[in-house]
Amino acid sequence: MHRVSVRVDDTLYDRLNRRAVGADLSFSTFIRSILAQAADPRGRYIYSSQDEVLGISIQILTLLATSIGAGSPEILERGMGDARAILRERGLLDPEQDR
Structure with missing residues (x-):
């Protein structure tokens, strides 16, 4: 097995690390999966992380709870803010992108 060393700035490292944590993977495993995806000869998206599904679930559940709790636009907006947080x-x- 070959070893690859890459230097990245702090911002990129933090973003990659958050994605790895969100996917419940070690940083190395996450990076290897990204490299495997980039090298896929068919050009397909071969890595599906749990964080995308989790993000959608959080949004749906937050909106549902807010909507059921009270049917007012102010509370719905507050729920959206909570979901974004x-x-x-x-x-x-x-x-x-959170604007």
């Missing part, structure tokens, strides 16, 4: 904490929402 949860996604941000898990590294599933890029702070730059």
Whole structure:
């Protein structure tokens, strides 16, 4: 097996690490899966992480609970804010895209 060393800046490392944690994988396993995906001769997306499904589930459940709790637009907006906060904490929402 070959060893590959790559230097990345702190911001990229933090983003990759959050994705690895969100997928319940070690950093090395996550990076190997990304490299395998990039080298797939068929060009298919071969890695499916759990964090995308989790992110959608959090959004749906937060909206459902908020909607059932009270049918007002103000509470719905507050629920969306809560969902964004949860996604941000898990590294599933890029702070730059959270506008």
